[in-house]
Amino acid sequence: MITHIKQAAAVPSSSLEDWGKVGEPVGEPVPTLRGEESREKPDIGVWECSPGRFRRQIRDAEFMHFVQGRARFHADSGQVIEIKAGDAVYFPRDTLGTWDVSETLRKTYAIW
Numbered sequence: 001m002i003t004h005i006k007q008a009a010a011v012p013s014s015s016l017e018d019w020g021k022v023g024e025p026v027g028e029p030v031p032t033l034r035g036e037e038s039r040e041k042p043d044i045g046v047w048e049c050s051p052g053r054f055r056r057q058i059r060d061a062e063f064m065h066f067v068q069g070r071a072r073f074h075a076d077s078g079q080v081i082e083i084k085a086g087d088a089v090y091f092p093r094d095t096l097g098t099w100d101v102s103e104t105l106r107k108t109y110a111i112w
Helices: none
Strands: 017-021 032-037 043-049 052-055 062-075 080-084 088-091 097-111
Antiparallel strands (some): 017 032, 032 043, 062 080, 062 088
């Protein structure tokens, strides 16, 4: 089946499901998550995160296209990447590190 995410940047936050607080926050404020995902494999959807810092917990490979916001990702390997709307990023399996979200961040993603 083809998955089509229409106008991910234009979807109102209030239309996304409330996924609660991040699992491993680092300090305050504790970021909250909203999203919408397909029930098919691979896991594909829209993810939104409010400002704050937290540890990445997903260990699977992930491709992301950012449509709103700004953040920095500090990989445990020492690599640091600046992310802004329009960027695409691929995390190989077992990429761990800390997200530092400075402006509410929204992405479309595929995890496998």
